[in-house]
Amino acid sequence: xxxxxxxxxxxxxxxxxxxxxxxxxxxxxxxxxxxxxxxxxxxxxxxxxxxxxxxxxxxxxxxxxxxxxxxxxxxxxxxxxxxxxxxxxxxxxxxxxxxxxxxxxxxxxxxxxxxxxxxxxxxxxxxxxxxxxxxxxxxxxxxxxxxxxxxxxxxxxxxxxxxxxxxxxxxxxxxxxxxxxxxxxxxxxxxxxxxxxxxxxxxxxxxxxxxxxxxxxxxxxxxxxxxxxxxxxxxxxxxxxxxxxxxxxxxxxxxxxxxxxxxxxxxxxxxxxxxxxxxxxxxxxxx
Numbered sequence: 001x002x003x004x005x006x007x008x009x010x011x012x013x014x015x016x017x018x019x020x021x022x023x024x025x026x027x028x029x030x031x032x033x034x035x036x037x038x039x040x041x042x043x044x045x046x047x048x049x050x051x052x053x054x055x056x057x058x059x060x061x062x063x064x065x066x067x068x069x070x071x072x073x074x075x076x077x078x079x080x081x082x083x084x085x086x087x088x089x090x091x092x093x094x095x096x097x098x099x100x101x102x103x104x105x106x107x108x109x110x111x112x113x114x115x116x117x118x119x120x121x122x123x124x125x126x127x128x129x130x131x132x133x134x135x136x137x138x139x140x141x142x143x144x145x146x147x148x149x150x151x152x153x154x155x156x157x158x159x160x161x162x163x164x165x166x167x168x169x170x171x172x173x174x175x176x177x178x179x180x181x182x183x184x185x186x187x188x189x190x191x192x193x194x195x196x197x198x199x200x201x202x203x204x205x206x207x208x209x210x211x212x213x214x215x216x217x218x219x220x221x222x223x224x225x226x227x228x229x230x231x232x233x234x235x236x237x238x239x240x241x242x243x244x245x246x247x248x249x250x251x252x253x254x255x256x257x258x259x260x261x262x263x264x265x266x267x268x269x270x271x272x273x274x275x276x277x278x279x280x281x282x283x284x285x286x287x
Contacts, residue, residue: 024121031115031128032135035102039136046136049098053091053144060087060211061151068212070245077152078245084153085165085237086210089230091144092137092173093205096180097197099133103184104193112185112282123279130177137173141166156242165240168263172233175267178274185281209256210234215249226253229266235259 039046061080070082103126106112115125145166155162184193207225208214214225225231236259238244255262 020121024124024127027120027124028127028131031125032131033128035129035132036135039132045098046139049095049136050140050143052094053087053140054147056087056090057084057144057147057151070213070248080152081154081243082238082245082248083211084148085234085241085243086205086208087148088141088144088166088169088237089172089210089234090205091140092169093176093201093230094198095133095137095140095173096176096201097194098180099130099177100180100182100184100187100193100197101190102133103129103181104187105190107185108189116282122283123275126178126181126275126278126282130174130181133177134170134174138170141169153243157240161240161242164260165237168233168236168240168260168267171267172229172263175270175274178271178278181278182274182281185278204228204230208234213248214251214256222251223253226251226256229263229270231255232259232262232266236263 060083068079070079103112106129112125180193180197183196187193187196207217207221208228208231209225210230214222214231217225232255235250235256239259244250250256255266
């Protein structure tokens with residue numbers, strides 16, 4: 001009631017246009033923007049993230065280039081072409097440790113608790129973080145591809161197929177970032193998230209076809225390598241880049257015979273499973 005006795009009518013608060021899905025996308029983009037601004041303001045994080053993969057390219061290309069036979073050839077240029085898809089894949093997956101450490105840092109500082117107190121979509125914080133990490137990973141891949149061209153790497157199947165190869169690599173990196181998110185929510189410190197993110201990545205990337213042909217491995221390791229989601233993406237990228245050496249025997253396992261489909265299926269499965277687990281953990285995680 002007002003002083004004159006007139007009743008004030010209450011206007012209903014308009015609902016968000018587009019429903020919960022649009023709200024979730026909007027919240028995720030806001031969080032992604034926040035993380036991208038943070039990366040810009042701390043450029044040394046991006047710079048140091050570029051140094052390690054560049055070192056891998058140079059060291060593997062020139063130290064092991066003439067020592068490892070691929071397809072019956074020990075020519076450095078042959079191994080260099082064979083190697084690059086593995087280096088690209090390793091780079092996008094190692095970004096997982098950084099994603100986990102970033103989320104653990106937000107947990108440690110209490111930012112996750114603040115986000116949870118806001119009227120926003122439950123998965124927006126994690127989705128925004130993984131999207132921001134995807135942008136940083138894409139930037140790293142661009143710089144790494146330029147360095148690879150400088151040391152002699154070339155594509156041979158056209159630009160469109162090459163873009164498809166990079167898309168599969170980024171999809172794998174995005175999928176693995178959800179594993180990093182779950183690790184970051186499950187530990188208490190950023191240091192623990194970094195260590196936990198690297199412990200499982202080293203065997204995953206080295207028991208694969210990234211650096212040496214899987215056919216040279218013992219039977220058990222060879223089977224693991226051929227069904228490794230990392231190996232499927234590496235093999236798919238090699239085929240799309242046109243970097244499969246002549247005389248290179250493609251293993252008979254289904255993922256190696258159909259690497260593009262295997263890479264897509266593995267990445268989508270990892271995203272579905274670990275996004276669900278991460279969002280569930282996010283609801284109950286405490287610093």
